[in-house]
Each structure stands twice: as C-alpha cells, then as structure tokens.
Amino acid sequence: MMVLVPERARTPLILSAIAALVAVLGAVGGPTVQRVAVLALVSIVFVAGLSTFSANSGIMSFGHVAFMALGAYTAAFLTIPAPLKATLFTQLPEPLAFLRDVQSSFVVAVVVGGLVAAVLGLATAPAIARLTGLQSGIATLAILMVVYNVLSSWTSVTRGSSSMIGIPQATTLWAALGFAVAAIAVAWAYHSSRSGLQLRASREDYWSSVASGVAVGRHRATAWVLSAFLCGAAGALYACFVTSFNVSAFFLSATFGFIVMVVLGGYLSLSGAVLGAAVVSVLQEVLRRFQDGQFTGGSALPAGVADLLLAGVLLFVLIKFPLGLMGARELGLRRRRASVKQKEPVEA
C-alpha cells in the first residue's frame, strides 16, 4: 500500500499514523490513559518543533521550553474568561491592560501563542545563527534562564509562582491529534524545503556547505523561528489542556523530559523525535506510577526516582546508540547505503 504513496509523503504519513495510534489508545483507555495520550500528543507537537531546529541544524537546544512557556501564558491570557481575569490580574501594567478584555477562540489562542513565541525566536535568532557547538547549547540554556526568571518575577502579569487558573479546557484528544498531525506536516515540509536541505548540508559538513554557497546563518535562523512557533503552539495546547499551571512547569524538569524524548529517538531525525515523544510519554507515566508505589504494594518511593530511572534509560541508549534509535534516518524514507561498500568501477 505504501508503494502508492510518493516517497516524500511517506514519513509524515507514518508519523501521523503513530500520533493517531496514540489518540486511539487514549480514546479506548480510561481517563488517566486519555490524559497521558493528550500530553503525549502535545509533546509530539513540541518535539516536532524542537527537531525542526535541532534535527536539521545538528545543534541541540536546551531552551525551547521557553517558547512553550510563552505560548502557554499567551493562550491563558487569550482564553481565561474576562471576569476571572479582572480578579486575577489587578495590577496589569498599563500597556498590557488590553489583555484583560481580549478573548479569543481556542484555535486562535494556539496560533497566537505560537506567534508570540516566534517573536522571541526572531529576537534571539541573530545569536543562534552565529553560534555552534557548546556555545550554542549554552546560549539556548541562557534563553531558558532569562525567560524563566522574567516569568517568575513579573508577578503582575504572570502571577509568579502562583498558578494561572481558569483556562477553559479546549485541548481535547482529537484537537491534540489534529495539531500533532499539523505540526508533523509543517516540520516535514521544512525538512524537505530548500532551506531545510541546505541546513542539513551544513549539519553534515559546515565548511563544505559554506564552500557550496550555503548561507548557514540564515537557514539556522529560519529553522529557529519556525521551531519557536511550533513549540509556542505546543505551550498553548498544554495550557488549554491542564487549565492551570505555574512557571515551574516550564523549566529544567520539562526540558529534561523533552531532551530525553528527542535524544532517545534520535535528535537528528523528525521520526526519532516523534517516536521518542510517544514512547517516553508512556514510560514517564509508568515510572511515575512506580514512584507512587503502584507496583511496590502501595509504598511510595522517594521523589525523583522516576527521573533517575529515566536518566538511566537515557544513558543506556546514549551508550548503545549515540545518535538515538533512528540516527539521522527517517521512517519510510530509504536512505540507501551501498549494501556492500561500493567497488571502484574497473577501468577498461
């Protein structure tokens, strides 16, 4: 059947099918399973965004949760009912006072959440375009730190460590699936685009790409902004699912969870990221239950055991498969290697 599908469309179809499978499992399971499924789908949106940057550029980012945070806060402001906002935000600074009255639909909130994150992406793109390797990793972490600190301290707008509450729950299982499929499609479209191909070339060999005329910085910046958008949208979806959250949801623990997904699946591959999100979401839930004592006869284990075990899994995979389970391959795309190392043609 797959033969009838053009090669270029196979990967997003397979990945969408995986997302659909997650949704179906959520639909047939109980409320807890459904919750895990929705969060897994939101994670798929997030990792599709993250891998739009990191898979194509080969540069890992530790800061994308900052984009998610912006998307979540934006969606909260756009969807919390106006009367509730009036009581929650009594000290909004004047330029932001209009936020008290704005009200938008769920879909608009998700898109605007993405756009606000993309603005931060645009502002930070010049730095990202110039840096590689360790410096780049540290710069992305710095972005996370700055955003986290601003969100924690700007209490008149973000309520600091108090929760944002009263967000109407709009991210249903099927809505989450719809956005996951859309995010996969966008990420794949970028991967296959002119810009995506040139960025992947720079990932493979920076100096050869420059010698081929590739404007590496420009393509890195493009991927960065697009990935910020997708991660912002993931944040909005998250906010509209959990209905209340505070800033601690968008810091190191979340970052670690997403890194595990992407690295486990393969950070150079969209398929790896999506598979990783699906698998690790389930794993996290199992580990959480384990920590809560569900498998040990009710005696709860110390907090942090779940993260510790997850870290153990990550270490194991990193040692066995340094580039994750998928490496730089994509599902459905036959990256043909010469089966036997190519023989030199025999000259007559």
Place this chain on the structure above:
Amino acid sequence: MATLSESPSVLSMRDAGVHFDGVKAVDGVSLTVSRGEVLGLIGPNGSGKTTTLNLLSGMLRPTSGAVLLDDRDLSRLSMRRRVREGVVRTYQSGRVFGRLTVFENVEVAGLGVGLRRGAARDMARTTLAQLGLEDVAHLTADSLTAGRIRTTAIARALAAQPRFLLLDEPAAGQNESEAVQLIESIRGFAREHSIGVLLVEHDMSVVMGTCDRLHVLDSGRTVIEGEPQRVRKDPQVIEIYFGKRE
C-alpha cells in the same frame, strides 16, 4: 548567457602572504588563473599549496597582498560571497555531506548559488551524469569509496557553476593513470565551460601532461611558473623533487 567580456576573466593573487605564529605559510606569492586553462599548483608537503587555495577561496585573509577578480579586490569577501562570484573550491580530504544522498550533495550546491529547486535538480542530474555518478545518485555519500567521494565533491563544486575552480588534490589516493584520467576530464570541463582551474597536486608526473601551466611552491615561496616542459627542466625543481635521490 553572459559573454566573456562581461564576466571576470582572471583570478589572481598579488604578492600575497599569510603567517601563522611567525611561520610564513605563504610568502609573497603571485599567480594568475585565466578562464579555460588548468594551472597546476605543485610543491612538496607543507609548501603552502592548501594555504594558497585558502587565500584564493576566502577561507583565510591574506596578511599582505591581495586576491583579485580581474581588477576587483576580493580580499575582504567571505568564502560564501566568493562562491557567488564564481570562485569555488574543494577540500583536500574530499569532504561531502555524508548522510545526504549523492544527488542531494550536488543539489545543495545549485541551491547555494541561488538556483530554484527544479533548476538545481536538473543541474545535479546533468553534473552527475557527466561524472559517471548516476548509478550512485541515490546512495548516501558516506557509503561510497574514497575515490567516488572525491568525485562527488568535484560534482558539487561543478554544480555551483564556477568560473574558477580550485581543486585541492582531487586525485589523491588514486593511481597515476586514474589520476591522469580524472584530471583530463576536469580539463574537458574547463574548456567546455570556460572555467579557470587551479589544481593542487603533489605528484609531478600527473600534472606534466594535463596542465597548461605549472606553478611550483617551496616553503611558501614561488620557485618557478611556466609550461610543464620548462618547469621540469628547472634545476631548482629538479633539486626539490629529485635532489635527495641523486
């Protein structure tokens, strides 16, 4: 199609030098490549051949002297800008985009110089066919033999539609007859598309019959430049190349 008079006709280096921590890797070298000719750049290990190519391609800025395209000073132009001006290089180690296919490797070069997708693909197809790589076009570049990896790097350079092509030991690792054959085909391209080629090679016998002129470096300085037959008879060249054996 731009006529020859509109587009630049010579790439040159004038009295150019660069030093690393006091070591003069290239010291006051002048050379000129004209379109359509193959200039061989030869010299023993460490004589400054790659550094000369780095200066011409923009990977290094000269600490003295200048790099010129006709009369225009390119010295401050980045490597990428020079590619857009038609000055394209390969690397000594034959570097490719390992996990991209051979086809994508070449397509990237077309995109890099601003071709549309369709045009870049057409360019890739033609170039791969000309270099006999069609049958491996769909394979990842890192799964090829060293020789074909080098050919892929050359195909990529050609797909950038160079006016000047700087090749750093394209025939390394091949035997003499293979090397001669490869350089002959490069020479064919140079004539057909009026490309000026600077070809680095350490094996004197390979460049003898294939280059129009030779430029010999030793310790970062020019020893002699001229027609192969004349260069071969130069006493200094004989000493550098055959001195120790005699």
